[in-house]
Amino acid sequence: MNFSSKLLENAVAEFAKLPGVGQKTALRLVLYLLKQDKAEVEQFSHAVSKLRNEIQFCTTCHNISDKPVCEICSSPKRDHSLICIVEDTRDVMAIENTNQYNGVYHVLGGLISPMDGIGPADLTVDSLVERLTQNGAAEIIFALSATMEGDTTIFYLHKRLKHFNLKLSTIARGIAFGGELEYVDEITLGRSITTRVSYESSLSK
Amino acid sequence: MNFSSKLLENAVAEFAKLPGVGQKTALRLVLYLLKQDKAEVEQFSHAVSKLRNEIQFCTTCHNISDKPVCEICSSPKRDHSLICIVEDTRDVMAIENTNQYNGVYHVLGGLISPMDGIGPADLTVDSLVERLTQNGAAEIIFALSATMEGDTTIFYLHKRLKHFNLKLSTIARGIAFGGELEYVDEITLGRSITTRVSYESSLSK
Numbered sequence: 001m002n003f004s005s006k007l008l009e010n011a012v013a014e015f016a017k018l019p020g021v022g023q024k025t026a027l028r029l030v031l032y033l034l035k036q037d038k039a040e041v042e043q044f045s046h047a048v049s050k051l052r053n054e055i056q057f058c059t060t061c062h063n064i065s066d067k068p069v070c071e072i073c074s075s076p077k078r079d080h081s082l083i084c085i086v087e088d089t090r091d092v093m094a095i096e097n098t099n100q101y102n103g104v105y106h107v108l109g110g111l112i113s114p115m116d117g118i119g120p121a122d123l124t125v126d127s128l129v130e131r132l133t134q135n136g137a138a139e140i141i142f143a144l145s146a147t148m149e150g151d152t153t154i155f156y157l158h159k160r161l162k163h164f165n166l167k168l169s170t171i172a173r174g175i176a177f178g179g180e181l182e183y184v185d186e187i188t189l190g191r192s193i194t195t196r197v198s199y200e201s202s203l204s205k
Numbered sequence: 206m207n208f209s210s211k212l213l214e215n216a217v218a219e220f221a222k223l224p225g226v227g228q229k230t231a232l233r234l235v236l237y238l239l240k241q242d243k244a245e246v247e248q249f250s251h252a253v254s255k256l257r258n259e260i261q262f263c264t265t266c267h268n269i270s271d272k273p274v275c276e277i278c279s280s281p282k283r284d285h286s287l288i289c290i291v292e293d294t295r296d297v298m299a300i301e302n303t304n305q306y307n308g309v310y311h312v313l314g315g316l317i318s319p320m321d322g323i324g325p326a327d328l329t330v331d332s333l334v335e336r337l338t339q340n341g342a343a344e345i346i347f348a349l350s351a352t353m354e355g356d357t358t359i360f361y362l363h364k365r366l367k368h369f370n371l372k373l374s375t376i377a378r379g380i381a382f383g384g385e386l387e388y389v390d391e392i393t394l395g396r397s398i399t400t401r402v403s404y405e406s407s408l409s410k
Binding site: 001002003004005006007008010011013014015017018019020021025027028029030031032033034036038041042043044045046047048049050051052053054055063064065066070071072088089090092093096097 | 226232246252269295
């Protein structure tokens with residue numbers, strides 16, 4: 001692109017680094033910011049800078065937090081013997097929004113992916129092992145994406161955590177509520193037939 | 206959404222103000238920034254703040270510029286008697302990328318749109334009139350979007366500039382090069398039949 005200003009070019013280049021944002025979208029966002037009040041843009045820039053410099057991660061579950069120990073980990077109302085393993089903070093938010101879970105979390109910070117060069121050492125696995133060694137737990141729930149990376153990570157963790165003799169479970173996979181059979185992909189449909197549950201037990205949930 | 210951190214929530218709220226960015230996209234962008242180096246994020250935040258505080262607009266054509274008079278307006282190689290009227294700096298970039306235009310520009314900063322409360326006073330129309338009064342011009346080319354707002358703006362400017370006795374032209378509208386007839390919308394196809402050009406004159410261009 002043929003920029004008339006170096007400042008504009010720099011700002012567009014910075015926005016274009018964001019995932020899913022190309023040059024054209026970056027330019028559109030930057031021109032939008034240019035039309036806003038100076039105070040408004042300063043607030044935007046300040047929020048970004050403050051976020052990166054002041055954010056903390058909970059020392060127990062590694063979720064994003066404003067305090068050394070997050071609200072969930074420090075709450076006496078939660079069941080601390082039930083640990084849900086998730087990839088990142090978005091998954092914690094998604095599960096919290098269901099209001100169906102009263103345990104605590106452990107945020108891995110990613111999934112094992114040899115293709116992307118991400119191994120167990122890049123995740124918070126050691127911290128999880130230490131946490132279990134110190135405090136124990138009754139059950140570990142794997143709530144990871146139903147992808148190759150998710151399955152690999154579950155398999156690795158399952159081997160790593162076997163000696164703790166905990167109950168290990170994964171969230172149920174199958175056809176979504178409201179989903180129509182003809183639009184479901186074959187793998188999901190095939191798996192949901194082989195892992196079928198008795199009608200009576202499905203009613204009780 | 207159920208944020209575990211106020212800092213995170215603020216940053217997401219700021220990103221979600223951008224056009225075309227919803228809460229989920231904003232969260233994805235913010236989490237991406239959180240994974241980057243502090244220096245990198247500082248650079249992003251700095252580029253945005255610097256852009257808004259230091260950017261200038263060319264006093265002649267109102268295009269975004271780092272200097273009081275932009276490179277195009279100060280270039281002796283350009284034809285200053287040919288002024289192309291465009292909506293914003295993106296249009297200048299698009300036309301410059303064609304390498305087919307050697308005149309100068311005038312950036313309106315928007316289009317007349319009563320629906321959005323944008324009238325001629327919100328655009329750089331007065332500055333254009335003054336520019337023509339002082340320096341004159343041989344031809345004005347309207348390169349505005351082929352929309353209701355674009356047509357309204359051309360109509361208004363045509364009335365406003367009539368007494369200068371300039372040649373006024375608009376960029377050609379019709380079927381795009383490489384376009385297949387069956388996919389062209391009716392209005393464009395209809396207009397391109399009524400405004401057909403002789404085969405010989407189309408060859409010479």
